[in-house]
Amino acid sequence: MTTSSDKDLLARGTEIRGTWNGRRYRLERLLGLGANGQVYLASSGSRASCAVKIGHEAAELQGEVNILSSLDSSEKGRPPFLLDVDDAVIGNRKVPFYVMKYVPGVPLRAYLKQHGAHWMGVIGYRLLERLAQLHEAGWVFGDIKSDNVLVGEYGRVELVDYGGVTAIGRSVRQFTEIYDRGYWSAGSRVADPGYDLFSFGVLWLHALDGKRLVQLNGTLIPQNRHPRELLKLVRSNPRLQPLEDWMEKALMGRFENASQSVREWREAVRGTQKPKAAEDRVPTWMAGLLGAAIVISTAVAAVWLLQ
Numbered sequence: 001m002t003t004s005s006d007k008d009l010l011a012r013g014t015e016i017r018g019t020w021n022g023r024r025y026r027l028e029r030l031l032g033l034g035a036n037g038q039v040y041l042a043s044s045g046s047r048a049s050c051a052v053k054i055g056h057e058a059a060e061l062q063g064e065v066n067i068l069s070s071l072d073s074s075e076k077g078r079p080p081f082l083l084d085v086d087d088a089v090i091g092n093r094k095v096p097f098y099v100m101k102y103v104p105g106v107p108l109r110a111y112l113k114q115h116g117a118h119w120m121g122v123i124g125y126r127l128l129e130r131l132a133q134l135h136e137a138g139w140v141f142g143d144i145k146s147d148n149v150l151v152g153e154y155g156r157v158e159l160v161d162y163g164g165v166t167a168i169g170r171s172v173r174q175f176t177e178i179y180d181r182g183y184w185s186a187g188s189r190v191a192d193p194g195y196d197l198f199s200f201g202v203l204w205l206h207a208l209d210g211k212r213l214v215q216l217n218g219t220l221i222p223q224n225r226h227p228r229e230l231l232k233l234v235r236s237n238p239r240l241q242p243l244e245d246w247m248e249k250a251l252m253g254r255f256e257n258a259s260q261s262v263r264e265w266r267e268a269v270r271g272t273q274k275p276k277a278a279e280d281r282v283p284t285w286m287a288g289l290l291g292a293a294i295v296i297s298t299a300v301a302a303v304w305l306l307q
């Protein structure tokens, strides 16, 4: 598979013009590099910012385009994600590209580093809701990982990189080993809602305890990869331990569907936010300082907890 290198990157201000549709896009900055191509923030006439993915191989890009357009037609209630598909001549090379909605935000791990792990409840809830929508429309996301979960202001969550989206019942098209249910001997690679929920569980381990997860992965021989090893990490992590029951269900494939997992996530998070006993409380002055720092996230959490 071809990967992008710095020398292939296109300079800010580069204009590409679609050969077939004739639309012009001005590339503003690189948003991300992946195995399948380069993604740029772009502008086009009066249209709001968009994201342009320039691919290496037409066949791979075509696969993503097919999925995005199927998703747009099966989820008609929302604005389309896929905006344009075309070829352009760059230098003297013909390259395929497609244009999608720009998703502002940073990958989950970066967001939690910047804003704090207490956002887990809200972000997790919103992500599960999005997964439940996809599952109800007959799809599994497949390649859940921190880089594909972009978090914006007040914990707003959107998925990017729909290259792994797979129809329920088919083999998952694209995955990342450490998030993969098959890799951990926790089930098959046939797309079902439980596949995404397993990856969702690993996502939080990776986001909040990445070092130990990577270490564990490096030391286990393949025969010993098992979800109970992941659960040991959950139980010994102070942030994740309160969600142990939820995580056990996700990692062991015991949820019936994502909607059930959403309800139980909310209950589990609510349980972790119960007021503490008087002797456990921090002094008022300290609480004041802390409170100022987390007031925004608490307000957002309150909104969805009380929904």
Ligand SMILES: Nc1ncnc2c1ncn2[C@@H]1O[C@H](COP(=O)(O)OP(=O)(O)OP(=O)(O)O)[C@@H](O)[C@H]1O
Pocket (backbone or CB within 6 Å): 031, 032, 033, 034, 035, 036, 037, 038, 039, 051, 053, 100, 101, 102, 103, 104, 147, 148, 160, 161, 162, 163
């Ligand atoms: N619509 C979008 N809005 C904002 N950023 C995006 C968008 N699409 C992709 N990105 C950014 O570009 C990165 C690479 O894009 P993408 O994941 O589609 O490429 P890929 O070749 O499929 O990558 P991978 O090797 O992870 O499969 C993403 O991780 C994300 O940071």
